Amino acid sequence: MDEESDLEREMTRMPRTTDRRVEPDCAPLPACPANSDPLLQLQYEAQPPSGPGAVRCAGYPRELAMRGIPVVCTACRARRDWLLINQSRHVWVRCRCSNQWLEPEITRADFDAMLTGPHLTSYPSLEQAMVALGFDGAFSGSYLE
DSSP states (O other), rough: HHHHHHHHHHHHHHHHOOOOOOOOOOOOOOOOOOOOOHHHHHHHHSSSOOOOOOOOOOOOOEEOOOOOEEOOOOTTTOEEEEEEEEEEEEEEEEEESEEEEEESSSHHHOOOOOOSSSOOOOOHHHHHHHHHTTSSSSTTTOOOO
16 A cells, blocks of 8 residues: 555656647737728738737648657647747647647747748637637648648
8 A cells, every 4th residue: 555655746746748728818919999090990901910929820831850859740640731820928729639739949030030921911810810720720731842
């Protein structure tokens, strides 16, 4: 009996690895004032989101390596085709199977360097962006090119 209790105590002291799902804090973008001029509303909608609550996403179809070690999804073992999500100084990596994790190795400067296209698409929410880009789990197990 003592051996079992010693083993149980030892197991509770052992560090455990868990796959914690960390979601970015999504603050809603401020709305354009109601009953405003349609031209002002169009100008407001055309501006890229900014400020501390702004969330930006970028697709990354290639393999991603942190310090020479390739990134692999812990849920489906995918090795490429990521969605990088940036809010403030944090960057999350999201797989097509909808597994997502905070990646402290990718800085905001790294994220900004990955934004190469001049065309930006704005979505009303992060959830709608993930659905539109195919990172909501619907394309789990497949690579889209």
